[in-house]
Amino acid sequence: MRVAIDARKLHDFGIGTYIRNLLRHLARIDHDTEYVVLCGEADLGVAPQGGRNFRAVLEPSPNYSLREQIHVPWVLRRERPDLFHAPHYVLPAAVGCNSVVTIHDGIHLMFPQYLPNRMAYAYARAQMWTAAHRSDCILTVSDASKRDILQLFTIPPEKIVVVYNAIDTHFSVTPSAEAINRVR
Numbered sequence: 001m002r003v004a005i006d007a008r009k010l011h012d013f014g015i016g017t018y019i020r021n022l023l024r025h026l027a028r029i030d031h032d033t034e035y036v037v038l039c040g041e042a043d044l045g046v047a048p049q050g051g052r053n054f055r056a057v058l059e060p061s062p063n064y065s066l067r068e069q070i071h072v073p074w075v076l077r078r079e080r081p082d083l084f085h086a087p088h089y090v091l092p093a094a095v096g097c098n099s100v101v102t103i104h105d106g107i108h109l110m111f112p113q114y115l116p117n118r119m120a121y122a123y124a125r126a127q128m129w130t131a132a133h134r135s136d137c138i139l140t141v142s143d144a145s146k147r148d149i150l151q152l153f154t155i156p157p158e159k160i161v162v163v164y165n166a167i168d169t170h171f172s173v174t175p176s177a178e179a180i181n182r183v184r
Contacts, residue, residue: 004036004081004097008063009088010043011180015104017085021168027051036079040070064123068092087126091131101135103128106148129153141165 007023009015026035027050037047038059048054050052055119059075061068074083084091086101107122108115115121132138138160140146144159175183 001032001083002034002036002079002081004057004076004079004084005040006059006088006090007037007043007046008059008061010039010046015088017168018102018104018165021166022049022060022087023050023054027054030070035079038075063088064090069094069175086131089128089131091127091135093130093134095134099135100137100139101131102139102141103131103145103149104141106152109152110148117130130135135159137161139163 006021015183037056044056047054061071069092072092084099089103091101112121132155
């Protein structure tokens with residue numbers, strides 16, 4: 001099986017952390033699936049760190065651009081994955097393979113006053129609508145986000161799978177007895 005993952009937001013905070021951990025843990029548990037990691041030029045060295053079944057493919061399109069709507073589907077046609085994972089709510093309409101999209105939340109649509117302008121709201125709304133309706137499965141991070149997605153879009157509830165974010169391993173360090181006593 002060949003899975004393509006859009007990793008262009010690798011250095012963002014929340015979504016970047018999600019992508020970095022997804023790639024790291026897939027590399028740890030899966031040595032058979034071929035992973036095609038779409039990334040910017042500066043990140044072409046990241047995918048090979050996952051192992052022999054990870055391959056980086058240049059995807060220079062800026063996020064939230066018209067170019068990504070054209071170029072990402074073109075790259076996917078060339079790479080012929082069985083599945084495409086968009087770890088953010090942007091799923092270009094011309095993607096021709098099975099797809100999974102992660103919609104972390106509906107905050108852009110529920111609080112549009114925090115977006116820079118009306119065009120940003122219109123883009124976010126159109127992209128989330130496309131992702132919600134065109135993807136084969138939607139991953140989200142909480143039951144509250146699932147309820148929000150169902151409220152925003154008319155889609156079957158069974159299409160949405162809640163996968164809670166895990167705690168990053170660097171938070172699981174056991175504190176020393178001295179540190180525990182100091183906090184007490």
